[in-house]
Amino acid sequence: MDGILLLAVLFLVAGVIAVPIASRLGLGSVLGYLIAGIALSPLLHQLHVDVVSIQHFAEFGVVMMLFLVGLELEPRMLWAMRDRLLGLGGLQVVLTVAVITGIAMLLGQPWSIALAVGLVLSLSSTAIVLQTLNEKGLMKSDGGQSSFSVLLFQDIAVIPMLAFIPLLAIPELADVATTAAHGAGESDHGSLSLVDRLDGWQRAFVTAGAIGFVVVGGSFLTRPVFRFIAMARLRELFTAFALLLVVGIALLMIVVGLSPALGTFLAGVVLANSEYRHELESDIDPFKGLLLGLFFITVGAAIRFDLLFANLGSIVAMTIGLIGLKAAILYALGRAFGISGSDRWLFTLGLAQAGEFGFVLLSFTVANSVIPAAIAQQLLLVVTLSMLLTPLLFIVFDKLIAPRFARSQSREADEIEEQGSVIIAGHGRFGGIVNRILLSAGYKTVVLDYQSEQLEMLRTFGIKVYFGDAMRPDLLHAAGIEEARMLVIAIDERENTTELVRYVTEKYPHVYIVARAMDRHHVYELWAAGARDIIRDTFDSSVRAGRSALEALGVHPYDAERQVRGYVLNDKEHMFELASVFDPDVPPHENAEYVEKTKTYLDRYEQAMRGNSAAFGSRLDRGWVPPTLDDLEAEITAAEPDDEST
Amino acid sequence: MARPLVYYAHPGHKYSHVNRYMARAAAAVDGVTFVDLYRDYPRFDIDVNVEQQRLMDHDVVLFQFPLFWYSTPSIIKEWEDLVLEHGFAYGHDGDKLAGKRMMLAVSGAGPKDAYTHAGYQHYPIRTFLTPLEQTARLCKMHFPAPYVLYAALRAPEAGLVEPHIDGYRQLLEAIRDDRYDFDAAEKMDIVTFDNLPIRAKA
Numbered sequence: 001m002d003g004i005l006l007l008a009v010l011f012l013v014a015g016v017i018a019v020p021i022a023s024r025l026g027l028g029s030v031l032g033y034l035i036a037g038i039a040l041s042p043l044l045h046q047l048h049v050d051v052v053s054i055q056h057f058a059e060f061g062v063v064m065m066l067f068l069v070g071l072e073l074e075p076r077m078l079w080a081m082r083d084r085l086l087g088l089g090g091l092q093v094v095l096t097v098a099v100i101t102g103i104a105m106l107l108g109q110p111w112s113i114a115l116a117v118g119l120v121l122s123l124s125s126t127a128i129v130l131q132t133l134n135e136k137g138l139m140k141s142d143g144g145q146s147s148f149s150v151l152l153f154q155d156i157a158v159i160p161m162l163a164f165i166p167l168l169a170i171p172e173l174a175d176v177a178t179t180a181a182h183g184a185g186e187s188d189h190g191s192l193s194l195v196d197r198l199d200g201w202q203r204a205f206v207t208a209g210a211i212g213f214v215v216v217g218g219s220f221l222t223r224p225v226f227r228f229i230a231m232a233r234l235r236e237l238f239t240a241f242a243l244l245l246v247v248g249i250a251l252l253m254i255v256v257g258l259s260p261a262l263g264t265f266l267a268g269v270v271l272a273n274s275e276y277r278h279e280l281e282s283d284i285d286p287f288k289g290l291l292l293g294l295f296f297i298t299v300g301a302a303i304r305f306d307l308l309f310a311n312l313g314s315i316v317a318m319t320i321g322l323i324g325l326k327a328a329i330l331y332a333l334g335r336a337f338g339i340s341g342s343d344r345w346l347f348t349l350g351l352a353q354a355g356e357f358g359f360v361l362l363s364f365t366v367a368n369s370v371i372p373a374a375i376a377q378q379l380l381l382v383v384t385l386s387m388l389l390t391p392l393l394f395i396v397f398d399k400l401i402a403p404r405f406a407r408s409q410s411r412e413a414d415e416i417e418e419q420g421s422v423i424i425a426g427h428g429r430f431g432g433i434v435n436r437i438l439l440s441a442g443y444k445t446v447v448l449d450y451q452s453e454q455l456e457m458l459r460t461f462g463i464k465v466y467f468g469d470a471m472r473p474d475l476l477h478a479a480g481i482e483e484a485r486m487l488v489i490a491i492d493e494r495e496n497t498t499e500l501v502r503y504v505t506e507k508y509p510h511v512y513i514v515a516r517a518m519d520r521h522h523v524y525e526l527w528a529a530g531a532r533d534i535i536r537d538t539f540d541s542s543v544r545a546g547r548s549a550l551e552a553l554g555v556h557p558y559d560a561e562r563q564v565r566g567y568v569l570n571d572k573e574h575m576f577e578l579a580s581v582f583d584p585d586v587p588p589h590e591n592a593e594y595v596e597k598t599k600t601y602l603d604r605y606e607q608a609m610r611g612n613s614a615a616f617g618s619r620l621d622r623g624w625v626p627p628t629l630d631d632l633e634a635e636i637t638a639a640e641p642d643d644e645s646t
Numbered sequence: 647m648a649r650p651l652v653y654y655a656h657p658g659h660k661y662s663h664v665n666r667y668m669a670r671a672a673a674a675v676d677g678v679t680f681v682d683l684y685r686d687y688p689r690f691d692i693d694v695n696v697e698q699q700r701l702m703d704h705d706v707v708l709f710q711f712p713l714f715w716y717s718t719p720s721i722i723k724e725w726e727d728l729v730l731e732h733g734f735a736y737g738h739d740g741d742k743l744a745g746k747r748m749m750l751a752v753s754g755a756g757p758k759d760a761y762t763h764a765g766y767q768h769y770p771i772r773t774f775l776t777p778l779e780q781t782a783r784l785c786k787m788h789f790p791a792p793y794v795l796y797a798a799l800r801a802p803e804a805g806l807v808e809p810h811i812d813g814y815r816q817l818l819e820a821i822r823d824d825r826y827d828f829d830a831a832e833k834m835d836i837v838t839f840d841n842l843p844i845r846a847k848a
Contacts, residue, residue, distance in 0.1 A: 333788070554687060555661070556682075556684070557658055557684070557685050557686075557688035558657060558659070558684035558685065558688040559659065560688065561688040561689060589650060623657070623658065624656075624657050624658020624661055625658065625661050626658075626661055626663070626755070626799055629799065629800065629803075631757070632799055632800075
């Protein structure tokens with residue numbers, strides 16, 4: 001217990017110190033974590049901490065990240081990506097494997113080792129790249145999307161690779177392997193596997209069954225379970241269930257011999273259409289962040305500096321050669337697939353490293369007697385070093401390449417702005433109408449509501465609403481408040497509305513807010529909180545009711561309309577006047593000045609309505625009032641001298 | 647029997663000296679369809695389908711309005727912009743109004759001699775009405791002389807309101823009964839209550 005706490009404190013301290021400094025220096029969080037890991041490594045060594053096993057644990061962050069990536073990807077989008085996924089991703093893996101294998105053979109390695117090395121090094125780092133792209137807001141750019149396609153293909157390709165590598169086994173290495181196997185993550189997974197002893201067709205059947213379970217279960221079971229949990233109205237239950245979902249699916253995949261990352265990704269895609277999507281996202285996100293951070297720290301901490309310095313020249317040369325080679329292939333592919341400008345460079349530099357799946361494959365190859373341990377250790381350093389260099393490549397991209405394409409980049413930024421959606425908090429009688437109006441005008445909306453009974457009902461009518469409490473910052477974040485253009489606050493609770501206005505105007509000043517006010521005093525509170533577009537929820541309907549009444553009493557509909565418009569304008573004026581004396585800390589009826597002003601106003605209004613005051617109510621009567629006959633006379637005489645002169 | 651359609655437009659209805667009484671009289675004539683545009687569309691959301699159907703159901707379309715700034719009250723402009731669609735009123739296949747008649751009943755504040763080149767309005771009243779006349783022409787409609795009341799603000803003291811309203815009623819009845827001499831009216835400049843081209847029999 002003490003040991004765990006000590007480790008936790010060490011990792012947390014290192015992260016908390018290194019990451020902000022790295023971010024401040026523009027190096028990105030990933031490099032910060034890596035540096036923290038390097039700094040910690042002597043200490044961890046002293047404490048005899050098994051960094052590699054922590055790393056295997058932290059790899060779960062990648063699994064969670066793919067779940068989150070899946071949540072962002074609706075099946076339709078995934079289908080639309082299929083060309084890039086198979087074409088770009090497939091070619092990247094095949095070409096890279098071929099070239100690296102060829103080079104390794106030229107360097108005198110037997111073909112089986114060469115091929116295994118090719119497989120290990122062809123993969124890039126999903127963790128670093130996606131994390132960095134998200135951090136820099138480049139995920140939606142063409143380069144980001146292409147990178148994602150390749151990474152996704154690689155993550156899927158790991159599965160057949162794991163199946164294929166044992167076939168490359170070299171008998172002479174088998175003895176060494178039995179000792180090396182201990183501590184290697186994949187062999188642990190192997191011990192859980194149910195399918196090892198099954199025939200091929202049984203295996204296929206179990207695999208298909210597991211995938212089917214994830215898809216069908218994700219589509220039909222999660223909703224009732226979520227509804228059941230929502231009844232308890234306890235936030236941590238959602239978090240618990242979200243974790244259970246991800247961990248459970250990962251476990252299921254391991255049991256049937258599939259990649260847990262792929263399984264949770266699939267679950268994410270299945271749930272991308274669910275109304276609980278943003279809730280899941282905000283629940284899993286912190287865990288993903290912490291685990292990935294831990295993962296990067298362990299990558300830094302696991303660098304064997306003694307080995308590195310012993311072979312410094314060759315390892316650095318291999319790393320640079322690897323990055324150069326992968327970059328060249330990526331650049332050529334980017335060209336072939338029409339990725340242009342800065343996007344092609346982002347794609348090229350972003351994916352040029354080897355990745356965390358390389359670690360997994362390396363330990364697996366050693367365990368399966370494919371690669372001798374000595375070579376594996378050197379490769380491990382190459383992979384680590386290339387990952388360490390990735391944030392630097394991103395810096396090169398940011399500082400040297402992106403500015404050269406600054407013009408095209410700014411155009412992209414506009415496009416993203418166009419896509420920016422409207423978040424509607426609360427889908428009751430108020431928000432529902434706002435949503436329908438925006439949708440019918442072709443805008444994208446994200447609707448949040450936390451009454452799950454209502455969600456069910458709306459879903460049956462085909463209206464997309466997500467479960468979640470808009471008051472939670474993490475949920476707003478998951479709903480995309482950073483990229484949103486607007487937030488419409490249509491919730492019933494008055495204090496919460498004010499609170500939300502205050503939070504969003506402060507934190508996201510670019511988001512335009514339309515706020516629902518309960519009454520006049522609430523309007524003042526919202527104004528003070530920073531809202532500028534404030535709609536009293538019953539005001540317009542009351543005005544219409546008044547107009548209806550006038551019409552029914554025989555007033556000409558156009559006169560009724562004018563009357564009511566006059567009322568609305570005067571009311572606005574009155575509102576501004578009273579706002580200046582309103583004090584949120586004093587109830588209005590105890591605010592003497594406020595009461596006095598209201599009385600004067602009401603008096604003036606009554607006078608105006610009775611036609612006793614020219615100045616105030618005249619707006620209602622102006623226009624179309626004919627001049628008196630005397631005025632008419634004066635006008636004509638004024639016009640006539642001009643006539644006589646012609 | 648012709649089917650007349652009267653469009654009445656006066657935003658200041660309640661301040662009107664003449665038009666509101668004309669409207670009341672028109673609405674009371676049997677066989678006349680009377681539409682108060684400001685009543686039907688107080689928020690200007692004109693129903694194009696309804697209006698086009700109305701036009702197709704009638705032979706004579708009469709706009710009754712006070713002349714504001716040498717033009718119609720704004721709702722008539724809105725009505726024209728929306729209802730007289732391409733493909734309906736004009737342009738390719740736009741022949742739904744062909745052969746129908748567009749008539750005006752207007753009141754102006756200035757006296758008759760103001761609407762002359764020497765007068766303070768500088769132009770004859772027909773000049774101010776040419777946009778409507780050309781609108782009718784583009785829609786292949788006939789444009790008989792408008793029914794005019796000059797010096798409308800002085801009409802009550804001059805005792806001209808009653809004769810003008812009577813004339814208006816007779817005009818509408820004559821159109822309904824096919825006794826209105828449109829051929830003669832098309833040759834006239836303006837018609838007033840004392841020179842209506844009405845025949846005794848259809």
